[in-house]
Amino acid sequence: MSETFLPELPQELWRAGKLELAHGVQQSLRVIRMATAGLGRYLAEVESRGVKDLYGYGRTAAWFADIAGLSVGEAGAVVKRAIALNPSRALDGSEVPAALPATAAVAAEGLVGDERIDQILEILKRLPADTSVEDRANAEKILATLARNAGPRQLADAEANLLALLDPDGDEPKDPEPAEPRREITLERRKDGFWKLTGLLDDETGARTAAALEAYAQPRPVDEFGQADLRMKCERMGDAWVDLLDLAIACPDQPGASGYRTLVNVTIGLEELKSGLGTACLDFVGTMTAREARLAACDCLMLPVVLNAAGEPLDVGRLRRFVTPGQRRALNIRDGGCAFPGCHRKPKNCHAHHIHHWADGGPTDLRNLVLLCGFHHRLIHHGDWEVRMAADGLPEFIPPQYRDPLRHPRRNTLHHA
Template sequence: MIDALEQAEAAVAACFDTAAWAASEHDLVAALDAAHRLEQRLAAVKLGLVRELDGRGTATAQGASSTAVWLRDRLRLGVGAARRLVELAATLDAAPPGVQDALAAATVDVEQVRVIAETVETVHASAGAEAADKAVGVLVGWAAQFDAGLLRKLGTRILDHVAPEAADAAAEAAVRAQESRAARDRHLTISEQTDGRLRLTGILDTEAAAALRAAIDPLSAPLGPDDPRTAGQRRHDALADVCRLALRTGDLPENGGDPTQVVITTGYDELTRQLGSGALDTGLQLTPEAVRRLACDAAILPAVLGGAGQPLDVGRQRRLISGPLRRALVLRDRGCAFPGCDRPPRWCDGHHIRHWADGGDTSLDNSVLLCGYHHRHLHHGDWSVRLGGDGHPEFIPPAWLDPTQLPRRNHYHRRR
């Protein structure tokens, strides 16, 4: 074997020294095919050697903790690649003879061998040895046409070809097993960061994943070609919009005897003068800008305190844009009123054109519907909003965007 491998090595070295540019295209393609076949055959030989060395315990006899570690040092491989080599060798050793012969003949590669061996093992467990033998022939035939990834997908329906009578029962069992794994593995972890932010990690089952996608996908689309948010930021904002909608419905369970709500506490003077910060009921701090923005939202309950700490206003009906006033606002604006936005009313907050803390009243003439994104944009950006002569909102762009500051309107929501 050593002599043969040394001769093969010399032959390959000679090929390497041959100028490829002088060959015809036909010869180059033929040489590529031959090199690939040789590579697969050498892989089969290499895996056989690894398996034999592993079985003899050579690695531990030479002081290594495992065959993978020994291969890492011996062949100067990464530890991951070394472990994969040992796993492939074990897979080949356990594969049916037909699969080993196919690899030796270079009709399959090592990745396809792994797929075939795993698929055949599944068939054997589901339909017995006879069906497993049939599966070997079918899969080896497919391997001549399809790569390992597609071969694995095709292998999920192999029973339709080799044991149709068992295919339906196996498919049903597979679906039930998948549902069981999904139910077992589902979880959501909420980790609070030191600055008040939350890190979300988890796995959703199929139904919850479908519901989440149905809820946030429409809200995650860019709001025009100039939307500066990344895809991750858009998904974040969409999830926040869904939560605000849930708070607005009033259908959530009570929490400590009160309806589910977010409470922000701030001083009246700080709110009116845009000084200082506010505190959530969790103890976390918010900037003055965030407090003023959130104070517009009927889903948020502000607790405004006077100098002595007494409550001056805790969600007074005259401050909140709700009930008949909100219905009138929806009839007028039909959705987010910001130019070019298509968000429907249910995703929108009621915004005071002149802020309530600045003396603005809660009326149709001082209100406008804005989606969460444009609500933040209006509070933190250079845009302003007013009602035009016809009573509909119009937005004044900043001078750096439009030196003429021509008012703009939302023409997306059709009005009659």
Template sequence: MLEALRGIGGLVDEAVLRDAWALPEGELVAALEAVHGLEQRLTALRLALVREVDGRGVATTHGASSTAVWLRERLRMSGSAARRSVELAAALDAAPAVVGHALAAATINAEQARVIVDMVSDLPATVGAEVVEKAAQALVDHSVRFEPSILRGLGRRILHHVAPDVAEQAEADALRREEEQAHPRRHVSLSSPRDGRVRLTGVLDLETAGLLHAALDPLCAPTGDGDDRSPGQRRHDALADVCRLVLRTGQLPASGGDRPQLVVTIGYHALVREMGAGMLDTGAALTPATVRRLACDAVILPAVLGGNGQVLDVGRQRRLFTGPLRRALVLRDGGCAFPGCDRPPRWCDGHHITAWHDGGTTTLDNAVLICGYHHRLIHTGQWQVRLAPDGRPEFIPPAWLDPTQLPRRNHYHRRN
């Protein structure tokens, strides 16, 4: 074996000396596939060697506490990679031989092998060895067409293909066990603010996760050209939109006698000078720019204090775009008025064109309907918004985007 491996190493050395950039496209793809196949075959051999090392207790002989620890030190692997290697080696050894043979032949890759051994190990003990063999073979056959995540989904239904007579009961038993385990472990936590961020962590049961996906997915699509948010950032912003929508419904239980609302506390003169930070009722501090943006949000009620701390105003209704005024705003703009945005009215805020704290009035001719994402963009100061002579909102792009700064409109919501 060592002589063969040394021979392989020499051939690999020869290939490494060749420049990939000089290969024609067909040879480039073929070389990549050949390297991938060789990697899987060597992985099968490595796992067989790891299993033998573990079975012989080589780690203990060398003074290590476990095979994973020994691999970490000997091969300079990470601890997690070493543990996964030992676990997969043991699982392959216990799985039907067809899985190991397929990996050794590069018919499947290591990720697919891990999925298959996980799936067959989860089969009920009552199905018998013959059914386990058939399930493993079926998944190996599917691996020719499907990558690991899809293969895992197929694995959950594999009994329906190889043993339909026991599949329904086995699936019901498995789902019941999963549900019983998931329900007591459900939780959601919010950390204390740090560096301007709050960590959201949790474990959801499947039903709640489904509800969350259903609520977030329609709002996670890019908003159009120039939307460079990552998928995670889009999910973050979608979650904020969902919370705003729920708060608008007025259907949440009262909290301390009040409807749920976000309260920002700031000194009046600090707000007018656009210099002061604000404080949420959770104790988190907000930047002056964020305070200015929230001050014109239709679902955010500010609590403004005088210099000596007395309450001057909490959520003045004349400042908010509500009732007939909001309906008129929706009728005029139809949704987010920013060019190219398709967000509907229910996801939008009424924005004061001339800021409320600068003396701007809460009237239709000082308002524009705008979604949360573009509301934040407007408050960066790069884009400007105004009402054209025909009473329609138009947006002036920054000079770096359009040197002519030609005003733009949203034509998505126009119905006539």
């Protein structure tokens, strides 16, 4: 604790640069978490000695609620974590080990907050009742190690894997009740360029649609720097619809596309495509920015028609830019999903990104391709992150300086054990 301190705030915070702001938030968060872990050790000791003998209260939570100005429920949650993370003493004075020793070690370093600790506690509660002490301890170590850099979704995925390992039979499946189909869909283009989608679905189809959308509309996991997904649910549902549409269009049996991700013709000037500045014409009915066209052209979500300065077509959808089925299979095996550090998205939800863009002369081969989900594909094109191919032939990512002043390369270790 003594080695970690808050940086001195500038007198006028608005003068601080983005690196100073980011580092201040990160350091403050770690100090808060370490202080919370220290508070937990005090509360665990009070609980071990007996709060009734010490202060005359019936429960530690009631005493702590009074001195902290909290409700008993709020104080109870803090005390519950403290008891789980710290050792106690039995009636004979012997030490009783902590229930979550690995999680306690991570919490003491300031690397995990209350939310992840509570999630680990809940996950361990849901393990099968006949789980051995050794297996339970190993599960806690796995979750604590993962919690250093993981968000809620990644811990939930780990829970599913643990339950599949410890309880492979699962619960008894329930037969769905049949319902009479009734389905209506209306799609119309508004004057402002947006499309309005309305519909009416029967119970079964509605449930299937909701399940599919909910699966893809989950908030993105909190990344290793604690950045959360700030999209509203309606926005996440809209993005989920795009993911499902991409999957349907990429299907080899889909009529008219043969499994290619070609959607529409996009007309754009060569200079705009190279620079990412300006606009492109979308099937002669609307526009998109040149930066969006550059991003989409990575995996050929469109058929580009590139024009020279005089407006003459230079290229109409060069097929060599398409990632071949063989290349895509090799990418799926090599990357195992989105290659961005900490991302859980599977290959079917990913685009093939050109590290050196084809518009700048980059080839379409495995040494120049990497799988990225839609969110991280956009981040690489529009953010300060960089991606490169390491000497061992695997992609690695360079964070912006405000995230890591030394810009250490990072990799995604979730897809390959």
